[in-house]
Amino acid sequence: MAVTIKDVAKRANVATSTVSRVIQDSPKISEATKARVRKEMKALGYEPNYSAQSLANRVTQSIGIIMPESDVAIFQNPFFPESLRGISEWVNEHNYTLSIITGKTSDELLSRVKLMTRTGRVDGYIVLYSKQEDSVVEYLHKEKIPYTVIGKPQQFVSETTHVDNDNYQAAKDVVSYLTGLNHQHIAYVGGDHERIVNIERHRGYQDALREASLPLPDEYVVREPFDLEDMRTLLQVSPPPTAMIVNDDLIAMAVQKMLSQLGVSMPEQLSMVSFNNLMLAELMSPSLTSVDIDIFTLGYQAAKNLIEKIENPKELTKHIIVPHRIVERKSCQALPSPEE
Incomplete structure (x- = not known):
């Protein structure tokens, strides 16, 4: 007759639920109990049926x-x-x-x-x-x-x-960082407004500029999807932005390419800060200041x-x-x- 989980429980002097948890290597079971149950499993030649365990316990792991x-x-x-x-x-x-x-x-x-x-x-x-x-x-x-x-x-x-x-505060911190470098005309290039992360960062940017009594013209905000002409239009706003906050490092890489095509050099003519601190931020030229969100x-x-x-x-x-x-x-x- 096949050895069952009840046989193991009886030999190890534990509940059947404890044997199940040992099979699943649950952290709630002590190592001493695990060792005792596994010893009896080996002695009885018991091989766990993991599929049956999952079905019985409604747990798939x-x-x-x-x-x-x-x-x-x-x-x-x-x-x-x-x-x-x-x-x-x-x-x-x-x-x-x-x-x-x-x-x-x-x-x-x-x-x-x-x-x-x-x-x-x-x-x-x-x-x-x-x-x-x-x-x-x-x-x-x-x-x-x-x-x-x-x-x-x-x-x-x-x-x-x-x-x-705290994406709202992170955006405010970026504005504070740029104003600390004496930038007063700061643009924002953001992602779509369905994602909450984008909404929060844009809101933080706006509030930080208002609190610093800095200009916030609608023309300073560029949304996806954007192209080279959108970037050209942004740079022709009067006064033009001296710094730019970009919502994501990948977007920043595309923006940097457009700036290069328009003959704008970073950071001499335009400073840039982005978010996520992906590996590519360090590989860009110049390397990109970015918010590490861990x-x-x-x-x-x-x-x-x-x-x-x-x-x-x-x-x-x-x-x-x-x-x-x-x-x-x-x-x-x-x-x-x-x-x-």
Whole structure:
């Protein structure tokens, strides 16, 4: 007759649930108990049926990573592999696996999340973005499925565990950094206004300029998608900007190329600060001053808090802010002070 989990529990003098947790290598079981149970498993020749364990406990030891709806371009943004590296660090330490969920549209993304949920392939989800009126977050919240968000959700914010930077304050800090270099005419090149991160950074930029009593003409703000003519128009505003805040290092690389085509040199004619501090910021010429948002930690904390929620449904909702810092490089130059 085949050896069962009950036989192991009886030999080890523990509950069957304890044996299940030892098989899953749960951190809630002491190493001494794990050693005793494994010794009896070996003595009885018991081989765990991991598929049966998952079905019996409704645990797959897998989490779903929900990417933003997009085409192939999203996978070329280094933010996502770096956040996945942080997620993987915690997941691997706790013997979970990852499933990536993608879709070209919001409807397609939601459909695939529903399929993953219906077929019981994952225990919970990390939403790797935040935007307004998100049908995916609405579905996860309504169905009481464990999830965390990287970013600041606009729906159910008080009830949703999320990990984010203070993007509003980060943008204000960048304005303060540039005004400290005597820049008074500061432009902003931003991403789309669906993503909360873009909204928060733009709002911080605006408020910082108002608080410093600096000009904020509409012409100083350029939104995606933009082209060479848009950049030319920006530089022809009177007075022209002496500094520029760019919402993302990848966008900054495109902007730098356009500036070069227009014969504008950095930082001699225009200083630039960006966000994310990707590796390419250091490789650009001149190297790019950028706000380090600690992408790895965003992913690590998102995975940590999701798995804690999966393993303990009574875990409290958490709002975690990961610190940022400005990494100075060579893309900014001080101007003479107005008194000089």
